Amino acid sequence: MFGVILPVSVAVVLSMVATILLTGAFHEDGFADFCDGFGGGYTPERILEIMKDSRIGTYGTVGILFVLVAKFLSLMHLEPTRIPLILIAGHAISRVFPVLLIYSSKYARLDASSKTKPVGKADSLFSLLFALITGCISLVFLEWQEVVLAVAVLLIVTFFFRNYITRKLDGYTGDVLGALQQLCEVFFYLCILAYQNSL
Numbered sequence: 001m002f003g004v005i006l007p008v009s010v011a012v013v014l015s016m017v018a019t020i021l022l023t024g025a026f027h028e029d030g031f032a033d034f035c036d037g038f039g040g041g042y043t044p045e046r047i048l049e050i051m052k053d054s055r056i057g058t059y060g061t062v063g064i065l066f067v068l069v070a071k072f073l074s075l076m077h078l079e080p081t082r083i084p085l086i087l088i089a090g091h092a093i094s095r096v097f098p099v100l101l102i103y104s105s106k107y108a109r110l111d112a113s114s115k116t117k118p119v120g121k122a123d124s125l126f127s128l129l130f131a132l133i134t135g136c137i138s139l140v141f142l143e144w145q146e147v148v149l150a151v152a153v154l155l156i157v158t159f160f161f162r163n164y165i166t167r168k169l170d171g172y173t174g175d176v177l178g179a180l181q182q183l184c185e186v187f188f189y190l191c192i193l194a195y196q197n198s199l
Contacts, residue, residue, distance in 0.1 A: 008083075012075045015087060016068070028064055030178015032056050035063030037175065044169050048108070051175045067182050074189035078196060085141045086192055092138035093150070094184035097158045098177040099131040105162060108171030142192070150191035154184050 006014070020028060033051045039059030041047030050057075056064075075083055139147045158180065165176050 008080050009076060012072060012083065015075075015083070016071060019087070019091060027178040027181045028067070030175040031067060031182040032060035032064045033175040034179035036060040038165075038168060039063075044108070047169055048173070051173060067186055070186045071189060074186070074193050077193055078189075086189065089138040089142060090185050090188045093135045093154070094181050094188055096131050096135035097154055097184045098180045099128055100158060101162055101172055101177065101180055103128055105166065106171045108165075108169045108173055108176075143195075146192050146195040149195055150188050153187055153191050157183060157187050 033053075033056075036053070036057040036059045037047040037051035040057060041050050075087070078086060139151075161180055161183065165172060169176070
């Protein structure tokens with residue numbers, strides 16, 4: 001929509017701002033907290049303590065800047081007419097993998113009596129199926145080759161991400177889920193760009 005009356009670069013920035021406002025920067029905040037916690041914490045206790053701090057640190061600042069710049073540059077180099085559909089697909093499919101993480105990991109809490117409830121939990125098969133269906137529907141307007149490439153890469157990213165957070169924290173938190181969503185979104189755009197440049 002923005003691209004009809006504005007330069008592509010401005011339209012991309014406004015689209016990114018719109019999605020951030022729509023979600024309340026929920027996942028971006030999680031990614032920043034994840035970077036601070038895992039960057040500055042050397043024990044599970046310290047990682048969780050840092051991630052609960054509302055202030056953003058150096059790791060979080062650098063991390064969120066990297067993510068935003070990576071999104072912008074990736075989208076800027078895509079075919080302008082495809083950007084709206086790719087944005088929708090990126091947001092939808094990137095939210096599938098945190099759900100898969102929830103269903104394949106446990107919530108990390110050091111104190112079993114903690115009153116903090118998981119942001120996401122494996123409470124029903126319906127929520128998993130809903131995420132998978134909505135994520136897959138968003139890909140129908142893309143070429144099957146780039147879909148296969150992107151999904152394969154995101155599965156690999158999720159696999160290594162899960163191994164990393166399991167080794168460091170023995171589970172996930174809300175911030176961890178937000179971080180995975182942001183990583184998957186960035187890698188999705190990169191995969192689509194790589195496929196486009198290979199033609």
